[in-house]
Amino acid sequence: MDSNQPIHHERHIRIICIGAGVSGLLFAYKLQRSFSNFSLVIYEKNPEIAGTWFENRYPGCACDVPSHNYTWSFEPKPDWSASYASSKEIFDYFDTFSRKYGLRHYCRVLHQVVGAKWNAQGGYNVRVRDLQSGKEWNDSCDILINAGGILNSWRWPAIPGLDRYKGTLVHTANWDDSISLEGKHVGLIGNGSSGIQVLPAVLPEVKKVTTFIREPTWVSPVKGLEQHIFTEEEKKAFASNPGHLTEYRRGIESGMNGQFAIFLRNTEGQRSTREYMTQQMREKLSNAELDKVLIPEWSVGCRRITPGVGYLESLSHEKVKVVYGNITEASENGCICDDGNEYAVDILICATGFDTSFRPRFPIIGPGGNNLQDAWKDEPHSYFGIAAAGIPNYLTFLGPNSPVGNGPVLSAIEAQADYMMKLIDRYQTTNIHSFAPKHEAVTDFIQFKDAFMRRTVWADGCRSWYKSTDPNGPVTGLWPGSTLHYIEAMNEVRFDDWEVKYNGNRFAWLGNGYSQTEIDETADWAYYIRDHDDGQFHSRNKRLRIVNKSGTRRPEKTAFTVFPRI
Structure with missing residues (x-):
């Protein structure tokens, strides 16, 4: 961090994202919308974007979520052909999204990440394979994002002969x-x-x-x-x-x-x-x-x-x-x-599905030589479905115990992307060297999750990819709550759960004493002088009631609610 710069100077950051599916495209959109002074490359193993909606083209393939709601919350599509859209039409939606916002220039298709290893400088050396030429080389990044998804490694049934x-x-x-x-x-x-x-x-x-x-x-x-x-x-x-x-x-x-x-x-x-x-x-x-x-x-x-x-x-x-x-x-x-x-x-x-284990498809090696493939081989333990203890500067979409079956999944992906943006903002505007969830935070989360799951039907003795081991094993595929519960849990970063290390003095980001406002001659240098208090509320619940428009809806089932409440 340059001490001759004003407070919260935005240093250049380099990010590698694995996968140009739904999550990877959203990550690129969010990063591009809010940040400058960054470089991003998305390595995609397929010849096209959109992940599962490019790969799955079997007869009858469609989404089981109503099509008008299988969109980003901010990007509606008025001309869906039907209540439940085909995989081709869903691919077209995300293809249009990528082109509208210029996201394809970040994508390198037919490129597969085959390994990532933490380096001494703080970041990752990432091994990449060109699937057309077969050549491999090393790339590097400050932050590694895994948007590879959970339904991307299909498998034949284990039938003898x-x-x-x-x-x-x-x-x-x-x-x-x-x-x-x-x-x-x-x-x-x-x-x-x-x-x-x-x-x-x-x-x-x-x-x-x-x-x-x-x-x-x-x-x-x-x-x-x-x-x-x-x-x-x-x-x-x-x-x-x-x-x-x-x-x-x-x-x-x-x-x-x-x-x-x-x-x-x-x-x-x-x-x-x-x-x-x-x-x-x-x-x-x-x-x-x-x-x-x-x-x-x-x-x-x-x-x-x-x-x-x-x-x-x-x-x-x-x-x-x-x-x-x-x-x-x-x-x-x-x-x-x-x-x-x-x-x-x-x-x-x-029609026998995928390898739905959360074990990474390639080695991800942390600072101590620890491989996330080994840690997540049997029962994966994540922090809120987005990170792993001992693997710094690494974030993942739809990791273990994300709300993939709790309610609307795209809303949850947006919550994960927004959370990642907050971490990246903190990283870029301070002199952070590395960030990773603390082991004790992950342990406490898993203990809470396991206790909660005993109250749910997910713990019944059925065979399900929600469980990583056997029909009576721990539930590793779902969040301990509803999707709305997850969105509220992810609303702000609990930095007390994170192990943060700095380059040099942790307050080097204070810089040369000048604010960002003072170096902007077009800014209002007295922006805080007002004729009434229009500031943000400091109570979490009062802020939420403003966002969720509390009081605007009658407490009754909507026309679309099929299943009763408690």
Whole structure:
């Protein structure tokens, strides 16, 4: 920090971000909007941006959040085609966002980060691979951001002999657009989010589908809104009246934010939701035998609640055969199941998901030679889902115990980005050398989280990627509270939870005695003289009541709230 500069001089900072998906693009936007004197490069392994919305192109791929709310809070889109948009349309939204704000010039596509190591100067040496040439080199940064996401490493199912299968084998997350399903007998493995979307999408063109299901799952009404194709008049109304669109979006968001009670044990919300969803599933299945095997015994919400447009009805279609149980091995012709039968198929679609562990895909080495891959191998411990003890100047989006299933996820990503901006601002305008959450802060957070989770349905004995070890293991994939709870928790940086080290004297940032105001001849040097007190309130709750417009809404369910409160 230059002592000849005024207070809070903005030193140059270099930032590397891993991943140009949804989170990485938001990070670039926020940094560009608020900061100067920085350099940013985003390394993206794919040939395009938008992450999961570029990678996932399987039949029926769509978002299970209403499309008008699968946007940034500040960047609405009035012309969505339907209530639930396809992956292509969602990709187009984020592509348009990147071009509108000039974010692509930060991105280096087909470049993969393969390692990062803390250096003595304070920062990271980052190993980068050019996926076209195969060459590798070292880059460096002061701050390393991991926006790689959690649904970016797909995997084949662990079925013995899968490589023996002679037919066409494809994974939903690595879809081959050249495959024709016309008139084919298709096998579909999995009844998670992807499998639920694939089945009704392929049914019209295939000859037959054999769907392999090993366990039940709750398939919900579609987040409270049935699929709806917007008319040109409706789109025009949204575009010409922004207030109308904003109120529509707020209504849906309020409904999604009003569902947290269903995740708490022994609440009226959980009980009534279970009754409602059981009734809905039975009506749509219309098959008593399927009811027995597909409606779970465990609580609604223990696994991710999966909306399904036409899925349950498809299971009873004449073209569909449901095989319930485990696949013991693959054969040249198809799958052999624990009922002893071989089921031959022409094409085998694996809708079997991702490696959802939070263990980094590459070594991240801290100052003491500690590798985050080792620390997070079994049970990852993060600070509020964004940082790790012992790994300074490293921040991650949607890390362990982020609110990925607690409510609206894009709102949570915005909260994480805003928090990162506050840390970066403190780093740039002081002489901080490094910052990392304290070990004791992380330990206390994990203890609180584990105690809280015992009150939730997430701790039920179901198999879920919310848990890092086994069906009865600790919940590592979710925040201990609602999304609104997380937004309030992340509103300000608790620096007492952070270990901060400085270059030299910790007050070197005070500089030469001059303020930033005095070096700006265009500024008002008496800006604090006013005719009334319009300053910020100093009480946290009073500030919040201003922001959340307390008193402007009647305490009743909105039209979009499907699930009751406590």
